[in-house]
Amino acid sequence: MAKLPLIFTVNGTEQAEFVDGDALLVDVLRDKLGMTGTRVGCGQGTCGACTILIDGAPALSCLTLAVSANGKDVTTVEGLAMGGTLHALQTAFADGFATQCGFCTSGMLVAAKALLDRNPDPDRDAVVDAISGNICRCTGYEPIINAILAAAADLRSAKSA
Amino acid sequence: MAKARGRGVAAVNYPTGMNLGGDPSQALVHATTTGNFVVSLSSTDLGQGLKTVMTQICAEAIGVPPEMVIIDTADTDTGPHCMGTFASRGTHRIGNAIIMAAKEARKVLMDVAADELEVSADDLETDGKGAIHVKGVPSRSIPVFEVALAAHFKHGKTVSGRGIFMQTRSFPDPETGKMVPATTYAHACTIAEVEVDTETGEVEVLSLKSAYEVGHALNPKMVEQQIVGGAWMGMSHALYETTEPYYPDRAHGPLDFNEYLMPGPGDVPAMEGVILERPSQDGPFGAKGVGEMTANSPIPAIANAIFDAVGIRVDSLPITPEKVLRGILAQAASPQPAE
């Protein structure tokens, strides 16, 4: 099969690859670009571990053809921190003991970022809704919900400071 | 639409370690030339935080701050034997092995420090902050950093230790089952509050209130992680999960998370918990294993709460809305006296 060009931005940096027409975005990110922070949990689009942002909106990279990301802006967990400073969500998850095995964490953070980018003052229901596509088997969700609310509060007070 | 509320209780214990023992783990501890302590293991962290609690155990046993401890796991070429991470054995078995290794390393450390300070090792103590000083005279002190350098380059001594912990294997009597399953047991009691929709059979868990006796919570927040995560899994077992919904018929086995049901973030109940500590006689600093127990008490507590709410016993797991509704309808058709 002839390879197709894929030119897109990943975490602010332009990337150019030649990929198979049926290549999945998650495999291109992990295997070609070496960004293994995005995890593969099911390949069926039901666990959310592979969640990334395409032009700011959450997408399941295990169900996304890589070529469909041509010209788009992709954000992965590796792009959350800015110049060495962790995103408020990352700090909140770490401080709030909201990670155990860590396998769902990347997807959770990206889904949460999409929420806070569009809604800086979510209530608990909005947080629950935003992560309802992300399965966690370890934490029981409560610490994750609390961490997202804490990060939202942090960001709001940093903004108003 | 009618909703009925009910409350139920369950109390359990749980053994620490592989049943009948015979599950050893080893640890090796060595100091670098600059006084950091490397713990070599072949143990697995499943997410429960083994690497963190072992850091704390080694730090406590040697008498240095946790940041001076490095956990090196897992490579069978470099880490000594470990039976594995299961059966709530990690903290207990591996922790004890580390304490044994750490004690040996600490003795060398203190002997060298004694030499450097020209006192007897019995007169010294670690301050837990990276220094060793004469008891009662904190100004007469030497950093662990210096002691390690001196040990390696001046005294030619290895500041290192070896450890193993094994509960001796027990063999059950074939006739009576006389056996020693474990030497230490943790405890839990959960009180569940549920609300049952009598038209759909759906059960909402309103709250789980529990007490856990864990020997010694070496890292309280990590114990809490097991409690909250375990309770969620218990609730999931009680009401949602199965790979064979028509067991023992294998039909319609789920193949993905759409079909394999588990409670989502919107389904989590309010949870409250308290911790008790009755130190284990042979646990590292008195700790007992807790990783498995926390999923167990919520399951029957929820089942008992459902009975309290609607007078229906569902004695098979998972307690699905269909089973509850069938019970409610059967009871309405021919009312039985409550037990």
Next chain:
Amino acid sequence: MEHVRAFFAAERGDDGKAVGTSLARSDALGHVTGQTQFYADRQFPGMLHLKMVRSPHDHARIRSIDTSEAEKLPGVVRVITHKDVPANVYTILRLIQVEPNDEPVLAEDKVRFKGEQIVAILAESEAIAREAVAKVKVDYEVLPAVFDVEEALEPGAPLVNEYHGNNYFTYEGHHCRRVRHGNVEKGFAEADHVIEERYQSSPIEHAPVETTGCIVVPEANGRLTCYSNTQALFFTLDNAGLILNVPFQKLRLIGGTVGGGFGGKVDVITEPVAMLAAMLTGRPVKYAYSREEEMQVSSPRAAERIYIKDGVMNDGRIVARQVRLYVDAGAYSRHSPYGTTKASAHMPGPYTIPNVSVDAHCVYTNRTPSSAMRGFGVTIGDFALEVQMDKLARLVGMDPIAFRIRNAYRDGDMKAHGELTKGAALVETMQAAAQLAGWPLSAEDTAASSMKAGG
């Protein structure tokens, strides 16, 4: 979470400096930056993907296997059958003397559960491997299957596992693990009430977000390095060594960071075949379960059927408890013989009962072999025991917690398996939970203690 320090205060020493504090997890920053490295986060040029041909039948004889079409597919590098496996029968627990070996690595003449592995396809990509799997032709003679644990024990039931000769694990000449303490028949005769109840669970999957798998890399010096998410590296190494019939020093297991285990990554199923494939091809090999395989092929928690017959007095004392327990091991032993013993050791629960009898059966059926899962041997037993306690309490008209305090074990009490109770804390744990939930207890029950005999 609050520590209720009043209980057992005299037994506790000083707080430590490093223990007893909520030190930040050493892996948290790696997790939140995505830098934590799981086994599959490594790149190996030339890596082959292993996909498995699996039985579509619950129970069948294999008449023939034709891999010719699969082998012709471009991109297929190697096809592995039972003939290639040096020692094709094993039991995960044989290292602790649990015999007989009863499970083939790759099926030879028979398949005993739907999903059992038969032929391994090694290909340049997952897609090619999957396509090749579909091209393997296996000729089956379908056999009658048995799915119910009690039916499996009846004479004339289809024989699931010839290595055992019958559908149960034999415990030193017995068809079940036995615990005998006192005389239950005498206890039942003396009891004011006798009830017998039946409890049932179905299999439950661990469903970690990271599926089971490994990557094996052949090293230049002839050794094999296996990156695995196994929960037990040496278990894996030793069993693989025996299956491959190679000197143990040839194998190296690297792991230690797992995306959730819960007991689902202790079966050592992927590593031996992946290692064999790496040896035969000289290339790195990845064998990972898809989510479908993780759901239905990887071992679940065993379904259990538990009958509990109790004799209870009007004053709340349980005087006799007889437990008949059936663990559905599925087609092969895996860890079930051990788990069934653990289940028997857990009975009759944390209660002091003078007459106890337990018959715990490890039964083979034609389903996915079950294995260890969080609370192995105990979780389902606790469901049965604690629902039973609720029934008994209501039968004699006692508050459910008061009833448990009446029967709870205390220090010095004799347990059914012949050990003296020590370190008991059930009473205090119930008192603390009752306090938390506002569940009223009598003054007597509030004053009860694990450290003195009581009622």
